[in-house]
Amino acid sequence: MIPVEIQENSPRFQNFVAEESNEKRKVNLDLLNEVREEARIKVEALKRRVEYKSSSKLRPQQFQVADLVMRKAHPYQLENKLSPKCTGPFRVNEALGNGAYTLETLEGGAIPCTWNATNLKFYFS
Numbered sequence: 410m411i412p413v414e415i416q417e418n419s420p421r422f423q424n425f426v427a428e429e430s431n432e433k434r435k436v437n438l439d440l441l442n443e444v445r446e447e448a449r450i451k452v453e454a455l456k457r458r459v460e461y462k463s464s465s466k467l468r469p470q471q472f473q474v475a476d477l478v479m480r481k482a483h484p485y486q487l488e489n490k491l492s493p494k495c496t497g498p499f500r501v502n503e504a505l506g507n508g509a510y511t512l513e514t515l516e517g518g519a520i521p522c523t524w525n526a527t528n529l530k531f532y533f534s
Contacts, residue, residue: 470526472510476501477532480512480524498532 472478479497486496499512502519508526513519 469508470529470531472501472504472526472529472531474501474504477534478510478512478529479532481528495530498534 477498477500479495480499482492482494482496486492487494498515499520500515501510502513503511505511505523509523510526510529511520511523
């Protein structure tokens, strides 16, 4: 209760019974572990539903050697908000597994780092 309720004799203050309040508090403390366990179970169920939903929509992209792809542009390559978000085209030189690919330019020059499939998309001419 706030101090104003005590001074003004509000209905909440007039109907307050200390023993009854203490018993209710003890009952709530006894049920606290059950409430926590129920909340933990609900959180786990929610996590599983979210994981299932997101994994059901996931379509992993796989590229073959010699496929033409575009790669995501680095932030320093973007001059303004209307700049193209992808650069390329590039040719897939080698598939390393787990979604990692090495790329080369169309003239045959190798690009030094590897790229993940999430940063690549097919190039359609």
